[in-house]
Each structure stands twice: as structure tokens, then as C-alpha cells.
Amino acid sequence: MTLTKNELIRYNRQIILPDFGVEGQEKLKAASVLIIGAGGLGAPNLQYLTAAGVGRIGVVDFDQVSLTNLQRQVLFTTQEVGTNKAATAVSKLKELNPETVFEVYEAQLSAENAMDIIARYDLVVDGSDNLPTRYLVNDACLFLEKPLIYGAIFRFEGQVSVFNELQVDGSRGPNYRDLFPTPPPPDMVPSCSEGGVFGVLPGIVGSMQANEAIKVITGMGNTLSGRLLLFDSLDFTSRFLNVRSNPQNPVSGSNPTITGLIDYEAFCAGPVVEEKALQSVSVRDFHESLSRYFVLDVREPYEYEISNLGGLNIPLGELSERLAEIPHKGEVVVHCKSGARSARAIRLLEKEGYTNLLNLEGGILAWQKEIDSDMAVY
């Protein structure tokens, strides 16, 4: 693709780079990139790939900007809370670079739409925030033979790699399922909202993804294909692990058992545990007969301060020392923010002989959504 005079000026500082040149710039202009998620990782990818002159960029995000995003998602402003992330991001990126064509998908990527959307692009950047989507994106990229730039973050740690890149010998490099053949139980994979995340981290990790995306497109340097980078911002250490293609890989191995997209929510929920199901109550039923329950809130005191249902606040970590405060008679509703910690609390209390416990389904978040929309959430 030929560059206009204006483009030759705009991209001059990279065109004059050794190894890059007009040819590299033309490759970027001819390229199309799909970015999954316009959040912490998606935003730096969007900004750098737009600035660098990628010809066509698609962005998928069904979610809205929330106040809790702004500590790390620096593309957005306070005034934009409540707006769709993909649309808002693109409105700014158009100002950054009018040469780039943008395509917005205000939708959740799913097994139904992933193949159609991904097929339209040369390369995919994964900035999603949950495990089912990560396996979905990986598998779709394998089926469609698209390189995938992987990045993921947790607290102070980041992971970066390049999956499914075309090798010199015509084969494809390792992928997500070579790294993580089996997803661990969901409570072992906390999201940013559950585990926390250092604000600068997605900026660092997302920028490294953009770095790799530009290299894959232009063919410069050595990418992270076959290597996993582990970065720890707290100790400032990095470590590279060599990843090999696993012949047992169910999608890309020598005897594939998965030949089309599957139900990724079910896959990541793991095998059905034989544990006795928890007794639970919906926020609606709970709301209708509030007075009959003793309410136990197992969140941290600072969370209680933001919003609460008037229950007794004993953080999960202190539960075993404060059993005397929890009645054995009557019905006790246990809740947290989303229902995960309260489920753990109930398992713990059942071991101590409690038989009168109900888990509040969806926790404070469900209460805010269905009963009291004025309640502050975080």
C-alpha cells in the first residue's frame, strides 16, 4: 500500500529506523488488527497501534467505563463513566489518527460471533479479563490461523507471549493451551475486581503487547513466540520461560479432539464437584423477608463502609476466631460482594458445625442491580 505525503511525514520517526523503513510502514497500513477488550490492556494497544499507523483496527467491548476503571484505564475520563468503552475509545483514537479505519463491536465476544469477527482481521490482541474468553480467543485464532498477542495481569504481575505465529518452517508457534492445558477452578483465577491490580501494570503489559503486534506485522526482530514473559512490577524482575507445542494439545496437537468452538463457560467452570450444593437465597427473596434473617457480611471493613446491608461485619480472614458472634439457631444469610467469598465462608462455618447458613446469590452487586440502584458499588 502506497503512503501519502502526509503519512510519510506523520510516521517519519519510525520510517527512518533501521529495519523499519517505508516497507514496514506500508505493512502496517495494509494490516488489520482486532483488539479484544478496551480496558487496561486494550487501551495502550489501541493507542500505540493507532499512532503507529495500523490501517484498520477493530475493538470488541460490551462493557461501560466505571469509576473503578479510572485508576488504570487512563484513556478514559471521569465524565465518560457509564459510556461504552469501545465506542468512547474509538472516538478519541479517530482524533489521534484519522488515517486509521475503526470498527466498533459493542458486544461480548462469544462462541456464536467470534469466528465471524476474528476472520475479518490479520492479527488479534487479547486484552480480555476472564478465562473463558481467553480460551475462546485462542481456539478461534487457531481455527482461523491468526497470530494472537497474549497479555494478562494480576496484582503486580504480568504475562506476555505471542501465540500461533507462523514459523519459518511453515508450522505455527505454541499457543495458550500449550501453556495452560486445563483451567484451574474459577476461585484460583481472580479478576482485577477480586484480586486487585496495580494501576501502572496494564500500561506496561499492554505496551509490550503493542510492541509485539507491530513486530509480527512488520517481521522485525524476534517476537515472544515460544516464550512466556513473566513480569513482576513490585520487585522489578522478569523471567522468560520456553514454551513448546504440546503434541497432546486438543486443538493444535497431532490428534485434535476439539475441532470447533465449545462452551467455554462450562469448560472453565471445571468438572462438577461432588461437594454438597450450598443453600442459597436470591436478593429478591431475601429482600421480601429481611426480618427473619441474621445477616453476616464477610467483606473487609473498608468495603462495608462503602455500602452495606446492615449485617454483622466479620471479614473472611477473621471468621474462625469470631465464631462466638454467629448464632447457630435461626437462618443466617452470609454475603460478600459477588457471592464467592461468602461461599468460602459457608464451607468454613459448616466445618465448625453450622447448618443454618444461606448464601446471598450475587452479593452486594446483585442487591445494587435488582433492589437498590442508588447503592454505591465498587
Next chain:
Amino acid sequence: MNMNIEIIAFGIAKDILKGKSVQLDLPAGETVSGVKKRLITEFPDFQSLASLQLAVNAEYVDDSYVLNENDEVVLIPPVSGG
């Protein structure tokens, strides 16, 4: 003869191992599979991560891999944040 093996944890594995790393004293010739069993004995919550592949000296290996003195084992659970 026993050997000393350092296990380095990332992500949620730090919570389970209660720190960034642990030293294990293991019989010579122990496999990765044996390391996992030992970790489950010492840290019962590790059961949830027992399906993970471990890396030894920066290479991903399978459960039958035989460890040597001073090998560094890295434990990397998937992280999902974005």
C-alpha cells in the same frame, strides 16, 4: 541422598505457598509429579493447582520429569486480568 529444590510461585500460587518461594528437601531422583504430591501435603490448597504444568529451569516440563539438585521449579497459574 536428598536434594534441595526451590519452588518459585507466581500469581495466586503465592497465596497458597504463603510467599514468593519455598525450599523443599526431596529424595534424589524425585519427579515433578512427586513435587506436586509433596506440595499438596504441605499446602492442601495446592490441590486446586495440581493440574498446572510446571517449568524447571525456564523450560515447561511434564510430570515425569526427573529433578536434579538446585533445580529451580516455577509455578505459574493462569491469570485472567485485563
